[in-house]
Amino acid sequence: MGDHLGQLVELEISNVAHGGVMVARHGGRVVFVADAIPGEVVRAVVTDDSKAKFWRADTVEVLEASPYRQPHVWSAASIDRAPEERAGGAEFGHIAPAHQRELKRRVLADALQRMAGLEPAVIVEALPGPADGTGWRTRVRLHAAEDGTLGPYVARSHRVVEVADLPLATPEVASAALLAGRKDAGRKQPGRAARAHGSRSVDVIGPSTGEPIVLRHGERSGPITERVGDREFRLDAAGFWQVHRYAAEVLTTAVQEAIDPELFDPAAANLDLYGGVGLLAAAVGDRFGRDIRIESVEGDSGATGHARENLADWAGASAVTARVDRYLSTPGTGAGGLAGATVVLDPPRSGAGKDVVAALGALTPAQLVYVACDPVALARDLALFAGHGYRLSGIRAFDLFPNTHHVEAVASLVRT
Numbered sequence: 001m002g003d004h005l006g007q008l009v010e011l012e013i014s015n016v017a018h019g020g021v022m023v024a025r026h027g028g029r030v031v032f033v034a035d036a037i038p039g040e041v042v043r044a045v046v047t048d049d050s051k052a053k054f055w056r057a058d059t060v061e062v063l064e065a066s067p068y069r070q071p072h073v074w075s076a077a078s079i080d081r082a083p084e085e086r087a088g089g090a091e092f093g094h095i096a097p098a099h100q101r102e103l104k105r106r107v108l109a110d111a112l113q114r115m116a117g118l119e120p121a122v123i124v125e126a127l128p129g130p131a132d133g134t135g136w137r138t139r140v141r142l143h144a145a146e147d148g149t150l151g152p153y154v155a156r157s158h159r160v161v162e163v164a165d166l167p168l169a170t171p172e173v174a175s176a177a178l179l180a181g182r183k184d185a186g187r188k189q190p191g192r193a194a195r196a197h198g199s200r201s202v203d204v205i206g207p208s209t210g211e212p213i214v215l216r217h218g219e220r221s222g223p224i225t226e227r228v229g230d231r232e233f234r235l236d237a238a239g240f241w242q243v244h245r246y247a248a249e250v251l252t253t254a255v256q257e258a259i260d261p262e263l264f265d266p267a268a269a270n271l272d273l274y275g276g277v278g279l280l281a282a283a284v285g286d287r288f289g290r291d292i293r294i295e296s297v298e299g300d301s302g303a304t305g306h307a308r309e310n311l312a313d314w315a316g317a318s319a320v321t322a323r324v325d326r327y328l329s330t331p332g333t334g335a336g337g338l339a340g341a342t343v344v345l346d347p348p349r350s351g352a353g354k355d356v357v358a359a360l361g362a363l364t365p366a367q368l369v370y371v372a373c374d375p376v377a378l379a380r381d382l383a384l385f386a387g388h389g390y391r392l393s394g395i396r397a398f399d400l401f402p403n404t405h406h407v408e409a410v411a412s413l414v415r416t
């Protein structure tokens with residue numbers, strides 16, 4: 001091992017893997033290949049040969065192209081650049097949008113089948129916005145290199161690369177970010193990757209109301225307002241909010257539709273777990289009326305403070321700061337257990353996990369709606385839920401992150 005680093009290999013791409021890379025075989029070993037498409041033959045450079053079972057490689061030349069290959073939506077991330085100077089964060093940008101969604105569907109379907117024995121019919125639905133999947137990012141983080149260059153990281157590294165455009169960002173966010181880059185960087189050679197400078201970063205936030213906000217490392221700003229339909233949400237500029245400009249709206253409707261009204265009890269101890277500033281608790285409230293009872297549970301006290309304010313329209317709504325696992329293991333959770341309750345959960349990428357699933361299973365809510373940004377964590381948790389007497393009754397998937405490999409799913413679970 002270590003002898004093959006930098007070696008050029010010719011690879012036939014057989015499949016898509018979780019994590020935005022494709023699968024090929026070389027000399028009996030699996031190679032995870034970036035910037036390729038299933039069905040292609042590519043020449044790739046080995047970037048990691050440290051493991052016995054698999055290597056990693058980056059495409060440098062396409063020998064037989066897929067009919068789904070397109071010019072990359074972001075030239076800074078294209079294979080026309082050397083791998084060490086390719087911007088990260090748009091790893092599917094060389095694939096036609098409908099086929100990106102098909103590959104994401106395959107990854108989700110494969111995870112559900114392998115890890116949970118489930119074979120639901122599922123497609124990945126496109127969001128409103130440009131058909132080429134650009135102009136959606138309302139949040140962008142750029143990093144500062146030692147020489148002052150401000151830019152995204154090179155794919156799968158912590159090297160900073162200067163870029164001339166940011167097509168995945170909304171036009172307002174892209175302009176603000178590039179302006180910040182020009183101010184900070186002085187005159188640098190575009191396309192050159194440089195080592196990152198500690199943890200210095202610049203966040204550009206484009207709320208749906210007001211001008212973009214640029215927060216340099218350590219800076220704070222007052223709260224911002226995000227509008228979703230007729231409703232407004234206050235939050236800290238640097239706090240969590242769905243990144244795609246239409247994501248909050250799409251998830252609101254998806255969660256509302258994923259709840260079985262026959263199983264919904266407005267007086268039960270309904271929960272919005274990993275609630276952020278209350279977006280999905282409000283979705284439930286808007287679907288089932290002003291008198292419902294719902295508690296939003298969130299680990300970040302700043303977000304909970306805003307959630308209280310954002311949920312003020314519902315007398316029966318509350319927001320608490322707690323880690324979800326601790327909250328669920330507190331005796332008297334939901335004042336008398338969760339019998340008859342509807343639970344929405346929207347955990348971070350790692351998923352809810354064994355302890356949270358076990359605690360929820362023991363509290364026997366009537367139904368759950370699981371919003372997931374990682375198909376493998378979702379599939380693992382669905383298998384765990386099955387062990388606690390919950391079956392999948394419906395699932396939808398959304399292309400909340402076009403031109404990347406990420407996919408969001410909304411799964412409904414009911415008691416068997």
Ligand SMILES: C[S@@+](CC[C@H](N)C(=O)[O-])C[C@H]1O[C@@H](n2cnc3c(N)ncnc32)[C@H](O)[C@@H]1O
Nearest residue numbers: 240274275276279298299322323324346347348
């Ligand atoms: C994917 S976000 C969802 C937020 C909200 N549902 C929304 O759509 O705006 C996950 C949230 O869970 C919170 N969080 C992460 N781990 C947590 C934990 N163990 N307990 C409570 N909250 C947690 C994060 O602070 C973040 O606000």
